[in-house]
Amino acid sequence: MKIIFLGAPGAGKGTQAEKIAELLSIPTISTGAIIRSAIKNGTEMGKAAIAYTESGKLVPDEVVIGIIKERLSEDDCKNGFILDGFPRTVPQAEALDNLGVAIDKVVDIDVDDSVIVERMSGRRLCEKCGASYHLKYIPSKDNKTCDKCGGNLIMRPDDKEEVVLDRLKVYHAQTEPLKDFYSKKGILRSVDGRGDIAAITASIIEVLRS
Ligand code: AP5
Numbered sequence: 001m002k003i004i005f006l007g008a009p010g011a012g013k014g015t016q017a018e019k020i021a022e023l024l025s026i027p028t029i030s031t032g033a034i035i036r037s038a039i040k041n042g043t044e045m046g047k048a049a050i051a052y053t054e055s056g057k058l059v060p061d062e063v064v065i066g067i068i069k070e071r072l073s074e075d076d077c078k079n080g081f082i083l084d085g086f087p088r089t090v091p092q093a094e095a096l097d098n099l100g101v102a103i104d105k106v107v108d109i110d111v112d113d114s115v116i117v118e119r120m121s122g123r124r125l126c127e128k129c130g131a132s133y134h135l136k137y138i139p140s141k142d143n144k145t146c147d148k149c150g151g152n153l154i155m156r157p158d159d160k161e162e163v164v165l166d167r168l169k170v171y172h173a174q175t176e177p178l179k180d181f182y183s184k185k186g187i188l189r190s191v192d193g194r195g196d197i198a199a200i201t202a203s204i205i206e207v208l209r210s
Helices: 013-024 031-040 044-054 061-072 090-098 113-122 161-175 177-184 197-209
Strands: 002-007 028-030 081-084 105-110 123-126 132-134 188-192
Touching: 002 013, 002 177, 013 028, 013 081, 013 105, 013 197, 028 031, 028 061, 031 044, 031 061, 031 081, 044 061, 061 090, 090 177, 105 177, 105 197, 113 123, 113 161, 161 177, 177 188, 188 197
Parallel strands: 002 081, 002 105, 028 081, 105 188
Antiparallel strands: 123 132
């Protein structure tokens, strides 16, 4: 299956993508994670992207379209994939169409802005392996180090409240129109992204079957 996860920053796209990808044995492709890794490794793309991500703006379309084009050509994408965080603008969605990628389902994870701000303030990432935690909802054993590799847990620079509020504005202006784009194609499915993580996974499985 070729699936897109749509939703506001912090809606739970990454959390759910990881679970569904494991169930379906397909890779999850997060443009955000690819960009963060490029920033960490100091690549040319990373250097160009940092000012955008840290201020909550979108990285230019041509950069992310290039990332996706390259990633989708890899062998592990042959049997399907989950796109987490791409497309985020109508031109990105059109570029995906132009690449000849036939998406089966677009899952919109719906969460109110007020819930998002609380979620982001508690999110912590392992600086070594990138595993994602939440101080309250998905805590590591000591809330300081990663249970998987022992790396330090850090806050993403773009999870500061003022940046989150800007990211939400960008989401509503530039990404939300994609709901209409995919609704017209008849492949948009919405799930309530509030509450228990396992219950949300179950709702996603249900809409993927519909
Ligand atoms: P990206 O990394 O994609 O960030 P995002 O879309 O803003 O999404 P997040 O990763 O913040 O949230 P999520 O929905 O995955 O939530 P998560 O599961 O982690 O992008 C970062 C930046 O890169 C962008 O701002 C942009 O600059 C750039 N970029 C990336 N893609 C781009 C593109 N296509 N075009 C242009 N620029 C691009 O959950 C959040 C927290 O909540 C976690 O702590 C989690 O543990 C917790 N949580 C999850 N579900 C629940 C639940 N049900 N209950 C309680 N807590 C929960």
